[in-house]
Amino acid sequence: MLAIGCDHGGVALKNQVLQWLRDNNIEYKDFGTNTEESINYAPIAVKVARSITSGECDRGILICGTGIGMSLAANKVKGIRAAVCSNSFEARYTRLHNDANILCLGARVIGLGVAIDLIYTFLNTHFEGGRHQERIDEIAKIENGEM
Ligand code: RB5
Secondary structure, eight states, rough: HHHHHHOOOGGGHHHHHHHHHHTTTOOOEOOOOOOOOOSSSSSHHHHHHHHTTTOOEEEEEESSSSSHHHHHHTSTTTTOEEOOOOHHHHHHHHHHTTOOSEEEEEEOOOOHHHHHHHHHHHHHHOOOHHHHHHHHHHHHHHTTTTO
C-alpha cells in the first residue's frame, strides 16, 4: 500500500497523481489535504510517515510546493528516509543506495510528466543492500543516540 499526502501547494499535482495511480491499479491511502485551503505540511507528513513505520503502508509520496518542508518533517520520524527528488537519477539512486521510503515532490518545481517518471522509478527500483545497508544502519544509530 502506498501512502500519499500533500499540503495546499501540492493538492493539484496530487490529484493528477492519484488519477495515474488509479489508472495503473496501484493501491494507495490518501492522507489529505484535499482542498486548496492553506494548511501546514508537518501534520500531513507525520501521518504518512507513521503509516509506514507502523507497517500499514510500504512507501509514501509527499507533495508540497518545494518538497522540502515535507521531507524535513517526515525525516523527524524514526525509521523514515524521505528524499526530495526532481530528476529520475535522484529517484533511482535514493532507492538503490538510501532505501528511501518516502519520495517528496515539489509541485512548484516539477510538472506531472516528471512527477510520474519519478514515482514510477521510485516504486520500481530495489535497494542494493551490501555496503549501503551499513550506511543506512548508521543513520539509524544517529536516531538511537548511538552515534
Ligand atoms: C507553502 O506555501 C509552502 O511553503 C509549502 O508547500 C512547502 O513548499 C514548504 O516547504
